[in-house]
Amino acid sequence: MIDIRSLTFRYDGAEEDALRDVTLEIPDGAFLGIIGPAGAGKTTLALSVGGIIPHEIRGDFYGAVKVDGLDTADNKLTDLSRLVGTVFQDVESQIVSSVVEDEILYGLENFGIPRDEIEERMDFALGQVGIAGLRHRTISSLSGGQRQKVVIASLVALRPKILVLDEPTGELDPSSSRQIFSLLRSLNREYGMTVVVVEQKIMLLCEFAERLAVMSEGRVVRDGTVREVLGDIAGLEAIGVNCPRSALFSSLLSEKLGREVPVAVNADEAVETARRIIG
Amino acid sequence: MTDLFQVVPGNSPLHRMNPVTKIVLTLAVSVAAFLTDNLFVLLFLLAFDLMIGVVGGVTRKAFSIFKGLLKVSVFLFILQALFVRRGNRLFWIVTDEGLLTAAAVVLRLLVVCLPLALIMTVTQPSDIANSLVQVLHLPYAYAFTLTTAIRFIPQFMEEMSGIMEAQTARGVEFDTKNAAKKLGMLLPLCVPLLISSVRRTGATATAAKARGFELRTRQSGYKRYGFGAVDLMGFLVSAALIAGAALIR
Ligand SMILES: Nc1ncnc2c1ncn2[C@@H]1O[C@H](COP(=O)(O)OP(=O)(O)OP(=O)(O)O)[C@@H](O)[C@H]1O
Ligand SMILES: [Mg+2]
Numbered sequence: 343m344i345d346i347r348s349l350t351f352r353y354d355g356a357e358e359d360a361l362r363d364v365t366l367e368i369p370d371g372a373f374l375g376i377i378g379p380a381g382a383g384k385t386t387l388a389l390s391v392g393g394i395i396p397h398e399i400r401g402d403f404y405g406a407v408k409v410d411g412l413d414t415a416d417n418k419l420t421d422l423s424r425l426v427g428t429v430f431q432d433v434e435s436q437i438v439s440s441v442v443e444d445e446i447l448y449g450l451e452n453f454g455i456p457r458d459e460i461e462e463r464m465d466f467a468l469g470q471v472g473i474a475g476l477r478h479r480t481i482s483s484l485s486g487g488q489r490q491k492v493v494i495a496s497l498v499a500l501r502p503k504i505l506v507l508d509e510p511t512g513e514l515d516p517s518s519s520r521q522i523f524s525l526l527r528s529l530n531r532e533y534g535m536t537v538v539v540v541e542q543k544i545m546l547l548c549e550f551a552e553r554l555a556v557m558s559e560g561r562v563v564r565d566g567t568v569r570e571v572l573g574d575i576a577g578l579e580a581i582g583v584n585c586p587r588s589a590l591f592s593s594l595l596s597e598k599l600g601r602e603v604p605v606a607v608n609a610d611e612a613v614e615t616a617r618r619i620i621g
Numbered sequence: 622m623t624d625l626f627q628v629v630p631g632n633s634p635l636h637r638m639n640p641v642t643k644i645v646l647t648l649a650v651s652v653a654a655f656l657t658d659n660l661f662v663l664l665f666l667l668a669f670d671l672m673i674g675v676v677g678g679v680t681r682k683a684f685s686i687f688k689g690l691l692k693v694s695v696f697l698f699i700l701q702a703l704f705v706r707r708g709n710r711l712f713w714i715v716t717d718e719g720l721l722t723a724a725a726v727v728l729r730l731l732v733v734c735l736p737l738a739l740i741m742t743v744t745q746p747s748d749i750a751n752s753l754v755q756v757l758h759l760p761y762a763y764a765f766t767l768t769t770a771i772r773f774i775p776q777f778m779e780e781m782s783g784i785m786e787a788q789t790a791r792g793v794e795f796d797t798k799n800a801a802k803k804l805g806m807l808l809p810l811c812v813p814l815l816i817s818s819v820r821r822t823g824a825t826a827t828a829a830k831a832r833g834f835e836l837r838t839r840q841s842g843y844k845r846y847g848f849g850a851v852d853l854m855g856f857l858v859s860a861a862l863i864a865g866a867a868l869i870r
Contacts, residue, residue: 398827420835428831435821436828438765440628440772444747451841452833460843480745482627482775496832 344368344391344504344536349405351386351395360386362560363405368538368553370503373530375547375568376540378557379582384540385431387557388508390414391538393422409504424453427502431509431540433490442468442476442484442492449500467499470525472518486513494522498529504536505529511543519543523550545586548572548607556583572605588612595619627775628745634851635677635743640752641846642855643744646673647736649859653866654732660721662869663728666862670735677743686738687731694727701726746771752846754839761837769825777818784810 344367351361361383368374376384389395393414396403407414409425427449430436439445446467450460468474471491481489490513497505507526511519523546529535541547547554547568554571556564558581564571571578575585575593588606592615596603599619606612630636635643654666674683701723708718749771750764785795788810795806826834 392831394827394831398830418835419830420833423831423833430824430828432821432824434776435824438769438825438829438832439747440745440768441747444745447843448829449832451843452837454836454841457843478630480628480630500832 343370343408343410344538345406345408346387346390347406347408349387349390349407350402351390351404352402353386354400356401359560360401361390364560364562366555366562366565368536370536371530371534373527373537373550373552374539374555375551375553376538376555376557377542377544377547377583382557383560384557385508386560387562388428388431388506388538388540391504391506392426392428393417393419394428397422423502425502426504426506427497427500429494429497429505429507429510431512433486433493433513436493437481437489440481442473442479442481445481445492446496446499449496453500463499463501467495470498470528471495472521487515487518490514491518491522494525498525501533501535504538507537507539509540509542511541511546519546526550544584545608548586548589556581558582568607569605572607591615627742629679629682629742631678631743633676633678633743634854635673637849638851638855639756639846639848640744640749641756642848642852643740644749644753646855646859647740649862650736651733653862654729656863656866657870658725659869660724660728662866663725663732666732666866667728667735669862670732670739673736674739677739679739679742682742683735683739687735690731690734694731697730698723698727741771748844748846751842751844755842755846758839761834761839761841765826765829765834769822773818773822777814780814780818781807781810784814 346364346366346368349361349364350359352359364383364387366387376387378384386395389399390407391409391414393407393409395401396415397419403415409422412422412425414422437445438448443464446464447460450463455463464477465474468477471494473488473491473495476484476488476492481492484492490510494507494510497507505526511522514522526537526539527550530537539547539551551568553566554564554568555562556571556578563581564574564577572585572589575589578585586608588609588611591612592603592606595615603615603619604611606615650666650670654663657663671680671683671687674680677683702715702719705716705719705722706714708716708721710716711720746768750761750768753759753767754761754764785807789795793806795803
């Protein structure tokens with residue numbers, strides 16, 4: 343479990359707190375999406391889960407983050423990273439090798455994965471992310487989207503108990519984005535991996551995530567199942583979160599009819615709702 | 622220009638050679654070049670360098686690097702020829718010994734720089750780092766710094782040319798003949814680039830730490846860097862170069 347208690351963080355030299363009194367519990371096996379406008383503190387929160395904050399990034403840190411009972415402030419980043427894998431927002435700067443294969447190997451080698459297991463993990467990661475054909479390519483010959491997939495694969499290969507991804511589809515086209523989210527879902531369901539993903543594409547989050555946390559100005563202002571969070575369209579719009587059209591549709595409908603209409607999380611549900619009301 | 626530092630994959634004998642052997646070979650060429658003052662030996666070494674490029678399957682690249690170095694060499698040659706005062710005057714202030722020393726200096730520069738650049742084009746930085754750690758027991762932190770720096774060069778150049786393109790689109794003319802003026806225009810662009818790259822390097826180190834950087838030991842590498850027949854050849858050639866240069870001088 344990830345247990346974030348009254349976490350307040352201010353970057354060194356910053357005028358304002360990036361996180362303000364954030365309390366959030368993420369149970370084992372959850373698939374949580376984090377959404378919010380630019381500068382809301384999503385990245386800061388994501389970095390706090392794996393202990394990058396406070397170990398690597400300095401600032402005023404109040405409160406506590408516990409991962410599987412380990413307090414991130416009291417445990418070394420190396421020990422935490424066996425438990426939590428983090429895909430950073432900036433693709434380029436987290437690549438440490440010059441060849442795809444070496445990039446996937448890096449973490450596997452460091453964490454001492456047995457030699458006879460490495461090949462299988464490599465095939466799995468490359469295959470699942472859909473870049474098996476890129477194995478021997480140099481990083482410099484890849485497109486931005488391909489590099490992003492390599493970065494994701496390098497963490498998938500490690501199979502951490504908790505996987506944190508900060509905007510993992512920022513450079514990807516719609517179909518690759520869906521592919522990554524399908525992969526996250528299967529890691530979540532088949533391996534029981536806890537997935538925490540910061541994502542701007544709310545449609546994807548609503549389709550794949552089970553829970554949503556909405557951030558604004560350093561706070562977690564909504565936290566619940568996707569359906570619960572989408573129940574308050576007006577509130578979300580006020581924060582600056584673009585809602586899926588389907589949810590907008592059901593909320594408008596409910597306003598017009600003057601009675602409760604179930605939230606439509608995706609287009610299929612919207613069609614279903616329309617059909618039921620029209621009769 | 623940016624592709625100058627990019628590795629050309631392949632399966633030539635040079636690609637298959639242990640990176641450590643390649644470094645030994647490069648060093649041997651350099652040692653040989655400094656042991657001798659004989660212009661013919663230096664010319665032979667230069668030919669040997671270009672041969673390396675041919676064997677590595679990067680002939681075109683070898684010659685383009687050679688041409689690039691040649692430009693610097695001409696400049697260096699003139700400087701040297703003007704400054705050496707010993708020997709008999711040939712014309713103006715140029716002496717015969719001046720010309721000979723200048724030729725030796727320039728040849729030496731070419732002989733030393735060429736294989737270094739060539740080795741980089743047939744060897745992945747991670748292979749250099751891993752083999753140095755595995756075979757020569759270099760502490761991993763140093764190897765990491767080395768690879769990050771090497772990887773960073775093309776990236777820096779890529780960004781630089783990106784910025785230059787953007788500036789050109791806004792009407793700045795970089796293609797001036799005046800070198801000092803060009804430098805004056807480029808320097809202000811370098812500062813923000815450097816700052817951002819220092820920050821980026823920090824982020825890379827953080828990402829590495831989050832993937833077990835501190836656990837890495839000499840035994841961690843999955844790939845093994847063994848020595849084979851090509852390497853034996855490499856060592857023999859290295860020894861022969863040094864011995865030959867020492868004997869002929
Ligand atoms: N290294 C830093 N130093 C100082 N302030 C920072 C630093 N990084 C982020 N901040 C500030 O902290 C706040 C939260 O930033 P954060 O990066 O967590 O936002 P975000 O929600 O991830 O935004 P985005 O959607 O743009 O990625 C912002 O006000 C930002 O300006
Ligand atoms: Mg962010």
